Amino acid sequence: MATEEELPEAAAAPAPAGGGGGDDAEMPDAAVPSGSHSDSSDSDSDDEAATAAAELRIQALEKTLQEQPLDYETHVQCLRKAGNIEKLRVAREEMNKYFPLTPKMWQEWAKDEISLSSSEESFGDIEKIYGHGVQEYLSIKLWRDYLDYVEEHDHSVSQCTPSGLSKMRNLFESAITAGGLHVTEGSKLWAAYREYEMAILITIADANDEEREKQVQRIRMLFHRQLSVPLADMESTLAEYKSWEAEQGNANDPGADFDGVPSNVVSAYKKANDMYNERKQYEDQLSNAGTFEGDKLQQFMYIKFEEASGDPARVQVLYERAVSELPVSSDIWMGYTSYLDRTLKVPSVVRSVYYRATRNCTWVGELWVHYLLSLERIRASEEELQHVFERAIQCTFSTIQEYFNIYLTRVHGLRRRISDGLDFQLIRQTLTDAAEFLSSQLSTKELLRLYAYWAKLELSLGKDLSAARGVWENAIKKSLGAVHFNGDKNGPCT
Known part of the structure; x- marks a missing residue:
């Protein structure tokens, strides 16, 4: 139910009231009037009173949340008022029990935790924050932060151990699955993946010809995979690929687009480029859409075009973009879940999307009805059906x-x-x-x-x-x- 609106940072301590002032700042120490001690005392008292008042406000909000845990606005206020990291952590955890957090909120949460501790003990907790965050909404920025954090702070990854290499590659593949088809931003994930593999290549000794050749081929295949996907800036990716091949000793003419490029890659590239051109008008409309929900909803008619094209993976990514932009649009969630029920029918995906849909639009009874029916179709357990039913009847419907x-x-x-x-x-x-x-x-x-x-x-x-x-x-x-x-x-x- 969260929106993309960025929360204000936690309130800083109130500025000291009274005391000092500009005149005192200009006086030599010996000339400070004795009354300044009284002013300082008054200021301290004011600070203490303000702190106590802030604490009372937080306690009142916490009490309200105990009585009304589904009150979204009170959760937001509690986040705003929490002045220390422990209270902020508890407020975030409580809010996320009932509502999804925006990618911006997840980024802030992870950064706050990172700033407090860089110990190996805290790595797992922060990794979980990122892992949970990328499951709630599609965000290329959050994925990049997640990838960068693991690459930098996971000891097995930074040391290039076999388990570390496997873990990092699996994480990149998950990122590509989630957002690699994002027409305007997916290339950022592909580029990060290639950069990682290129960095690995540098660590392989020149004498180890077999291992170096395997790594070169791995990078080459990443280029080939990306060049077969309709993404923005395809021309620059092609040029980068040719330049990289030249560095590997495979000379080509930079002025000729496809010189030195395998014919199967050229064919896939041309097809992907045609697909991109078909979608460019829709992407332009999205980028020019106003801030009003109605404007964006209209532009997501793009989804209908993609559905007609018949590629479920592309349709799903576009729906994920839509719900990230318009998380409380019941029309989009209804369309998304209905599409999955009709077309994809993968239990894990259907279950996940319905769960998120009903967290974002708790007040839509029809979503809950479809959720229960969908769980029955995929033969969910009675325990799961009972749990979803109990969640549903606790909601407020019109x-x-x-x-x-x-x-x-x-x-x-x-x-x-x-x-x-x-x-x-x-x-x-x-x-x-x-x-x-x-x-x-x-x-x-x-x-x-x-x-x-x-x-x-x-x-x-x-x-x-x-x-x-x-x-x-x-x-x-x-x-x-x-x-x-x-x-x-x-x-x-x-």
Whole structure:
């Protein structure tokens, strides 16, 4: 639910009130009036009072969060007020329990932690901060920070041990998977990957011809892979590749675009360049879009073009860019999750995106309904389904119908999986909870619909005629009560 708006830094200590002033600063030490001690004392008292007041404000915010943990604005205020790193860390952790943080927030968090400690003990914690951050939104800047941090601070990586090399390459591949297809910024990840491999090449002794040749081939393949992807500045990447090949002793004519370039690479490059030109108009529209959400939403019609092109990886990256720009746009999240349900159907991806969607747009009942249905399709465990359902009904929706739909979706799912060994008592308890929660707000028609469904299940699945009869008796009482309540509220019924 977070936006890209940058939070103000934690408030600094209040400036001393009273005392000194410009005149005192110009006096020789011996000439400072004795009254300045009184001024200094007053200033100290003011500082202490301000600090105490700030502490009370933080305590009040913390109390509010204990009572209302889903209050996003209070989380933001708590971050702003936290004046020390320990409180700031706790505030960030608490906020992230309920809301995603923006890439900017993750960057600030990591930098704050790095500034405090550079010990090996803290490396793992900071690495986790970056790792969590890049999972919430696509951010090329955050990925670059993450890569730089691991490359510099992981001992096994900086020492080029076999495990370190493997770890760093896997991390670069993860970065490329996440953002390597980003048309305007993906080249930054490719460039960082190549620079890393080029640095490794320098460390290999000249006498080790076999190892050097393997490393040269590794760098060459990175160039070839990048040149097959439609990205901005493709021409400069091609020129850089030719220059690098010349350094390896493979002479070519710099003035001829494809001299010395393998034919298969030329073919892939031309195709990628054509794809880039097809997308350039959309990228230009995005870069020129106003700051209003409506402007950006309109420009993300680009997604429809990409969907028609039929490459799921490209569509997914574009959706990730969209939700990073517009994290609380339920339309984009609905489109994204629907696309994954229809097309990709990879359980780990579907599960992750729905989880993030419902953290960003907690108030959209339809997202929760689709989330539960999607988990059922990928055969998620009952424990996971129960957990998601409980998260859903704790949210605040604009209509009682949304709660009703979530309860019904849960019961439908339990009914469909009763053959898997689920206890019918779980269905009965869910319906009992639904009736208790919804009866005072549902229309009489919807209330009767709920009870009719319940009675049917008691008979067909529970095989309990007495229980079904009891449900109907309760339904009549509730519906008559609702009619009586509405009559009192609206005047005599006619």
